[in-house]
Amino acid sequence: MIVRTGREFEVLILLLMIVYYVYWVMRSSSGKSIPQLRNFPAINAIEEGVGRSVEINKPVHYGLGDASRLGGDRAAGTISSLNFLSHTAALCARMGAKLIVRISPNPHLYTQAEAIVTDAYMSEGKIEYLDKIYTLRYYGGSRGYMTGGIRDMTTLGVALNVTMGALSVETVWAYAICRSQGGMGVGGGSRWGMIFGLAMLADYALLGDEMYAASAKISGDRDMASSFIGGDWMKFSLVVLTILTSLAYLVGAQDLVSWIFR
Amino acid sequence: MSFDYKRNVPQYLLTLIILVFLIEFALPEGPLTIVKNELTLWLTLIASFTFFIAAVTLIIRYAKNLTEKKNTINILYAIEFFVIFVAYIGIALFAGGISGDSYKWLYTTLHGNLSQAAWVLYVFLEPWAAYKAFQLRSKESIILAITGLTYILYLAPSIPAVVPAIGTFANWIVNVPAKGGARGAIITMGVGALLLALRMLTGKEKGIVD
Amino acid sequence: MSDPLKIQGDTLIEKLGGLHWFWIGAIILLLIFIPLLNPIGLPISTTQWTLDAYQAILDAPKDKIVVWEDEWSMGGLAEAETGHTALMRLLLKNDIRFVMVSLTPDTPLLHSYITDIVTKTAEGRGKTYGIDWAQMGFLPGGEASLPFMAEDFHGAFEADFYGTPLSELTIMDDLHGYEDIALIITGSSSQTWIESPVRQWYVKYGVEIISYTLTGGTVLSATYWPDNGILGIIEGSRGGSELEFIAGVPGIGVAQSDAKTLAFLATAAFIVLGNISYFGSKFKRGGAS
Numbered sequence: 111m112i113v114r115t116g117r118e119f120e121v122l123i124l125l126l127m128i129v130y131y132v133y134w135v136m137r138s139s140s141g142k143s144i145p146q147l148r149n150f151p152a153i154n155a156i157e158e159g160v161g162r163s164v165e166i167n168k169p170v171h172y173g174l175g176d177a178s179r180l181g182g183d184r185a186a187g188t189i190s191s192l193n194f195l196s197h198t199a200a201l202c203a204r205m206g207a208k209l210i211v212r213i214s215p216n217p218h219l220y221t222q223a224e225a226i227v228t229d230a231y232m233s234e235g236k237i238e239y240l241d242k243i244y245t246l247r248y249y250g251g252s253r254g255y256m257t258g259g260i261r262d263m264t265t266l267g268v269a270l271n272v273t274m275g276a277l278s279v280e281t282v283w284a285y286a287i288c289r290s291q292g293g294m295g296v297g298g299g300s301r302w303g304m305i306f307g308l309a310m311l312a313d314y315a316l317l318g319d320e321m322y323a324a325s326a327k328i329s330g331d332r333d334m335a336s337s338f339i340g341g342d343w344m345k346f347s348l349v350v351l352t353i354l355t356s357l358a359y360l361v362g363a364q365d366l367v368s369w370i371f372r
Numbered sequence: 373m374s375f376d377y378k379r380n381v382p383q384y385l386l387t388l389i390i391l392v393f394l395i396e397f398a399l400p401e402g403p404l405t406i407v408k409n410e411l412t413l414w415l416t417l418i419a420s421f422t423f424f425i426a427a428v429t430l431i432i433r434y435a436k437n438l439t440e441k442k443n444t445i446n447i448l449y450a451i452e453f454f455v456i457f458v459a460y461i462g463i464a465l466f467a468g469g470i471s472g473d474s475y476k477w478l479y480t481t482l483h484g485n486l487s488q489a490a491w492v493l494y495v496f497l498e499p500w501a502a503y504k505a506f507q508l509r510s511k512e513s514i515i516l517a518i519t520g521l522t523y524i525l526y527l528a529p530s531i532p533a534v535v536p537a538i539g540t541f542a543n544w545i546v547n548v549p550a551k552g553g554a555r556g557a558i559i560t561m562g563v564g565a566l567l568l569a570l571r572m573l574t575g576k577e578k579g580i581v582d
Numbered sequence: 583m584s585d586p587l588k589i590q591g592d593t594l595i596e597k598l599g600g601l602h603w604f605w606i607g608a609i610i611l612l613l614i615f616i617p618l619l620n621p622i623g624l625p626i627s628t629t630q631w632t633l634d635a636y637q638a639i640l641d642a643p644k645d646k647i648v649v650w651e652d653e654w655s656m657g658g659l660a661e662a663e664t665g666h667t668a669l670m671r672l673l674l675k676n677d678i679r680f681v682m683v684s685l686t687p688d689t690p691l692l693h694s695y696i697t698d699i700v701t702k703t704a705e706g707r708g709k710t711y712g713i714d715w716a717q718m719g720f721l722p723g724g725e726a727s728l729p730f731m732a733e734d735f736h737g738a739f740e741a742d743f744y745g746t747p748l749s750e751l752t753i754m755d756d757l758h759g760y761e762d763i764a765l766i767i768t769g770s771s772s773q774t775w776i777e778s779p780v781r782q783w784y785v786k787y788g789v790e791i792i793s794y795t796l797t798g799g800t801v802l803s804a805t806y807w808p809d810n811g812i813l814g815i816i817e818g819s820r821g822g823s824e825l826e827f828i829a830g831v832p833g834i835g836v837a838q839s840d841a842k843t844l845a846f847l848a849t850a851a852f853i854v855l856g857n858i859s860y861f862g863s864k865f866k867r868g869g870a871s
Binding site for chain 2: 611656
């Protein structure tokens with residue numbers, strides 16, 4: 111057998127995904143037109159919130175995500191969060207808003223966050239306005255992250271709370287406190303099991319893949335955006351497959367599709 | 373033509389490793405399986421090393437607090453960090469190791485109790501969040517409120533014993549709509565993870581090596 | 583900071599929806615304390631998934647070892663103590679050999695804490711460490727460490743948490759890889775962790791799993807239950823209380839059940855109150871809620 115026994119279906123899915131991906135990325139790279147990603151109100155809301163922060167003189171709080179780390183299944187969400195941090199920091203530098211960045215319990219992200227915020231302020235020509243001690247806050251473990259974040263939002267006030275990345279219980283406490291302080295909440299989570307908090311409490315939420323797509327949109331990266339279109343085609347294919355498999359079982363023709371579940 | 377070592381070397385390494393894993397997944401067990409297993413072992417070694425890096429990062433960060441700016445609170449936090457850091461290391465090295473009674477007592481009494489105390493905040497925040505969020509403002513929030521309320525009552529161990537219908541309805545929520553939605557979300561996540569791997573493989577995932 | 587003494591709203595119906603989070607939490611805290619100090623003894627219901635978990639543990643082949651991999655930490659002790667104690671007592675009571683593995687740096691100390699409690703119980707007396715159970719230390723790597731354990735357990739751990747070489751522990755003579763594992767009990771205070779052991783243990787090696795998850799984590803674990811890798815689910819302290827009841831190993835679960843019941847009832851009452859206020863205010867002109 112060319113393919114490992116029991117993995118025929120998985121390999122087929124993998125090959126199909128590769129075909130979709132290569133098609134759309136090559137199309138994008140060669141300058142051909144690609145469908146536009148839809149608008150995400152959350153992106154505009156960040157800009158609106160930063161403007162509000164300047165008006166009412168309360169800081170913008172940015173949380174990198176209490177479960178974020180650059181490894182495993184959380185890498186993608188964490189990278190998206192760093193993209194959004196760059197965008198938010200640039201807006202804050204441009205408009206003169208105060209920015210507080212909650213560094214995730216994973217201390218490795220401190221270096222990344224510092225570099226991104228510094229670059230953002232430099233690109234806006236406002237590096238002299240960046241106070242790293244005020245802006246970059248590391249609180250320790252996840253409990254410290256929570257208590258420190260709550261303390262800062264309640265004592266310093268919050269105009270806008272943005273939390274992106276791999277989120278855990280931050281989806282509840284950050285937005286509950288933000289709401290109670292009269293702030294605007296914008297969030298995006300990659301860990302689908304924890305995004306209920308965003309759905310309940312955030313004013314603007316990016317759920318799952320929406321966060322990745324919005325991240326691609328703000329970075330202006332056509333190739334990344336085209337890869338999401340390939341992903342959407344894959345999802346459509348899986349929907350069709352699910353319907354066909356269900357119909358096969360319904361009409362008693364499960365032998366035709368049983369090889370999928372070996 | 374200049375070769376960007378900082379960007380290209382990690383990218384090539386990443387591409388090679390991803391290719392090994394993807395091809396090994398598809399092929400029958402063979403020489404590539406040995407390579408893959410060895411790489412997996414190295415992943416564990418790297419993960420162990422990152423704890424050491426984390427400690428160094430923290431020390432640098434708090435040392436900067438001590439020296440950079442005249443901010444009393446930050447200096448106090450930095451002193452607190454170093455005192456506790458040295459205490460843990462000292463006890464682990466000289467007083468019975470991390471499985472010794474002294475270390476266990478220190479960890480349980482200090483860290484364990486403080487960690488748990490922080491969870492008490494949730495008693496204040498989560499019920500308030502539900503009180504605000506489960507208002508029946510729209511069709512979606514009606515569904516959210518009914519399922520949320522049912523599951524909250526179901527989680528109270530005595531309620532389903534007294535009102536079995538709540539247990540039956542909660543079981544249906546878990547076994548039918550929640551399970552279906554969760555499986556759909558897992559499939560979507562799988563597609564997203566595969567896309568991420570392909571972007572990393574082809575160097576289109578900028579954040580990974582930059 | 584918003585003033586807890588100020589209740590938003592003009593009329594009584596509006597004020598019902600404007601309570602500060604401090605008062606809601608304070609009332610619920612009070613309702614938690616009362617049964618902890620004086621247990622009421624309210625009935626406990628059992629769930630199918632906990633019953634399945636209990637049965638799966640009893641059905642574990644005695645010639646193999648149960649591996650209990652754990653991500654719970656000391657910070658989750660209040661939620662974890664009931665279940666951990668009940669689980670360990672259940673395993674010892676039924677002479678099921680098991681090995682505890684820590685997947686976070688905090689977890690070995692939690693295991694030590696629980697072991698100190700359980701060794702003083704009726705189930706723990708007469709059992710010998712190294713023969714009936716063993717405790718490994720922290721294995722870094724998260725999901726990546728699971729195949730490492732599955733392929734070569736002795737390679738993953740050279741010594742146990744106390745520094746004893748595995749060759750000196752009798753139980754470890756019978757545990758070398760996935761073929762020697764009867765069942766995986768995977769514990770985590772993360773609801774989403776369960777996907778990692780399903781991918782690694784069940785899909786790759788065919789080893790079935792019991793999920794020991796946080797309260798509210800059943801929905802995600804149930805995705806693979808009952809016949810897609812997960813044989814049963816223990817849901818936080820509620821599952822721990824059920825396990826105490828089913829297995830006949832009574833502990834602190836009873837008082838915790840009473841406290842949870844009152845706390846959740848109060849939460850439900852506040853939700854209803856919030857909606858009464860919302861709809862009441864809606865019918866009034868210019869109401870704020």
